[in-house]
Amino acid sequence: MISMTNVVKRFNGNTVLKDVSFEVKAGEIFGLLGPSGAGKTTIINILAKQLTAEGGTHTVAVDDFTQVGLMLEEDGLYGRLSAMQNLNLFAGIYGVGKAKAEEALASVGLIDAAKRPVAKLSKGMRQRLALARAILHSPKVLFLDEPTANLDPNTARGIHKLVFALRDEGTTVFLTTHNMEEAVNLCNNVALLHKGEIVEYGAPKEICERHDSFKTVPDLESVFVKLTGVVLE
Amino acid sequence: MRAISAIFNKQVSDFPKNISVAFLYVMYPVLAAVMTFFMGGEMEDGGVGAGFFTVVFAMMFVGSTPMISVANTIAEDNEYKSLRFLVMAGVKPHQYMLGLGTFVMIFSLFPIVVFGIIGGFAPEVYLTFIPIALLGCTTSVILGGVVGIFSKNVQQCAAIYTPLMLVLGFMPFLATFNETMMNISQVLFTHQIFLIFSYVSEGLVLGNFTMTSAMAIIGANVLVFAVLFVVAYKKKGLKG
Numbered sequence: 001m002i003s004m005t006n007v008v009k010r011f012n013g014n015t016v017l018k019d020v021s022f023e024v025k026a027g028e029i030f031g032l033l034g035p036s037g038a039g040k041t042t043i044i045n046i047l048a049k050q051l052t053a054e055g056g057t058h059t060v061a062v063d064d065f066t067q068v069g070l071m072l073e074e075d076g077l078y079g080r081l082s083a084m085q086n087l088n089l090f091a092g093i094y095g096v097g098k099a100k101a102e103e104a105l106a107s108v109g110l111i112d113a114a115k116r117p118v119a120k121l122s123k124g125m126r127q128r129l130a131l132a133r134a135i136l137h138s139p140k141v142l143f144l145d146e147p148t149a150n151l152d153p154n155t156a157r158g159i160h161k162l163v164f165a166l167r168d169e170g171t172t173v174f175l176t177t178h179n180m181e182e183a184v185n186l187c188n189n190v191a192l193l194h195k196g197e198i199v200e201y202g203a204p205k206e207i208c209e210r211h212d213s214f215k216t217v218p219d220l221e222s223v224f225v226k227l228t229g230v231v232l233e
Numbered sequence: 234m235r236a237i238s239a240i241f242n243k244q245v246s247d248f249p250k251n252i253s254v255a256f257l258y259v260m261y262p263v264l265a266a267v268m269t270f271f272m273g274g275e276m277e278d279g280g281v282g283a284g285f286f287t288v289v290f291a292m293m294f295v296g297s298t299p300m301i302s303v304a305n306t307i308a309e310d311n312e313y314k315s316l317r318f319l320v321m322a323g324v325k326p327h328q329y330m331l332g333l334g335t336f337v338m339i340f341s342l343f344p345i346v347v348f349g350i351i352g353g354f355a356p357e358v359y360l361t362f363i364p365i366a367l368l369g370c371t372t373s374v375i376l377g378g379v380v381g382i383f384s385k386n387v388q389q390c391a392a393i394y395t396p397l398m399l400v401l402g403f404m405p406f407l408a409t410f411n412e413t414m415m416n417i418s419q420v421l422f423t424h425q426i427f428l429i430f431s432y433v434s435e436g437l438v439l440g441n442f443t444m445t446s447a448m449a450i451i452g453a454n455v456l457v458f459a460v461l462f463v464v465a466y467k468k469k470g471l472k473g
Contacts, residue, residue, distance in 0.1 A: 074317075080247050089239055089242070093236050093324055169319075199257045
C-alpha cells in the first residue's frame with residue numbers, strides 16, 4: 001500500500017534521509033519511531049507529496065490523492081472559524097455532508113467544542129480537530145504525525161481506539177511517534193529511524209525477541225537505545 | 234464547482250471575523266459619507282461636483298480593498314499552512330482563486346452600491362458605475378493574487394500591499410493637482426476608473442475616444458497583472 005525504496009533527502013547539503021526503504025501492507029498500522037530530528041516528518045511529507053526526494057522511489061497506492069488523510073504538527077486550521085466550520089469546509093470539498101462532519105467531531109470527543117473558535121482551543125483539542133479533519137472523508141490511507149503528542153493519557157487512549165477502529169474499517173494507518181509504548185500497543189509493524197536511517201524494521205514483538213529485550217512486556221525502547229545509543233525524551 | 238462553493242462559503246464565515254480587512258469595506262464608504270456631508274457643499278462652490286469625495290473614495294476602495302482582501306487571505310493560508318490541506322483535499326489553484334475572487338467581488342458590491350447612494354447618483358449612472366467598479370475590483374483581485382502568492386506571511390504581504398495601496402489610491406487624486414503626476418498616474422487602472430467615475434457621477438457621457446482609451450489602459454493593467462500572476466504562480470505556486 002505504501003512503500004519507499006532507497007529514498008534520499010537532503011536539506012541545504014545535509015542528508016536527512018539515507019537510503020530509506022520499507023513497505024506498509026494494506027490495512028495495517030505502521031509506526032515510524034525515532035527521536036525528534038530523526039526524519040520522521042520528512043518521510044511523511046515525502047509520501048504525502050509535500051516534499052520531493054532527491055533519490056529513490058516511493059508510492060502510496062491510491063487512485064486519487066484525495067483518498068489520503070493527513071494530520072501534521074502544523075495543523076493548518078482556520079483560527080477564526082469554529083471547530084465545526086473548519087470541518088464543514090472540508091466536508092464541502094469532499095462532498096461528504098455535514099452529518100459526516102458531526103460524526104468525525106464526535107469521534108474525537110469534540111462535539112461540545114463544535115461552536116468554539118479554533119484559536120481558543122487548547123493544543124490538544126486542536127490536534128484532535130486536525131485528526132477529525134483527516135478522517136472526515138474515510139480515507140484509504142491515513143498519515144498521522146505524532147498523533148498523541150501533547151495529549152493526556154485518557155485522550156491518547158481514545159485516539160488509539162479510533163485508530164484501531166479505522167484499521168478495522170480497512171484504513172491503512174501510517175503514524176510517527178517517539179512513544180515506544182504507544183508503538184508496541186498500536187502498530188502491526190514499525191521501523192526504527194535514527195539520523196535518517198532505518199536501523200530496525202518488523203513487528204514490535206519480533207524486534208524485541210531479536211534483541212532479547214523483554215521486561216514483562218516487549219521493551220522496544222531498550223532496543224532503540226541499544227541500537228542507537230540515544231535515550232528518547 | 235463543489236470546491237469553489239466550499240471556499241466561497243468558508244470566506245462568508247471567516248471574512249467578517251477578519252476585522253482588519255473587513256474594516257476597509259466600511260471605512261471608505263464612511264469616509265466618503267462624512268467628507269461629502271461636511272465638505273460637499275464647499276466643493277460644489279469651488280466648481281467641483283458634490284460627489285467628488287464619493288468618486289475619490291470609491292476609486293480608492295476599488296483599487297485597494299479587493300487587492301488587500303485576496304492578498305491577505307492567500308498570505309494567511311500560506312503562513313498557517315491551511316493551503317496545504319486544501320490542496321491535499323483536491324482543491325485546484327484555479328478553484329481556490331475562483332472561490333476567493335468571487336466572494337471578494339460579491340462582497341465589494343455592497344460598498345459600491347453605498348457609494349452610489351452617498352453620491353446621490355441617478356439610476357442610469359449605476360449602469361456605468363457598477364460595471365466599471367466591478368472591472369476595477371477584478372483588476373484589483375488579480376493584483377491581490379500576485380501579492381498573496383509572493384508573500385510568505387501576512388507581515389510580508391502588508392509590506393508589499395501598503396505602498397501599492399498608496400500608489401494606486403493617491404496617485405490619481407494627486408494627479409488632479411500636478412501635471413507630471415498626471416502623466417505618470419494615467420497608466421494606472423485606478424486613474425482611468427477615477428476618470429470614468431468623475432464623468433458619470435456628474436451625469437456626463439464619456440466620448441468614445443476617452444472611454445476606449447480608458448478601457449484599453451485598464452485592459453493593459455489586467456494583462457500585466459495576469460502575466461505577473463502566471464509568473465508568480467509558476468515560481469512559487471499555490472500549495473502552502
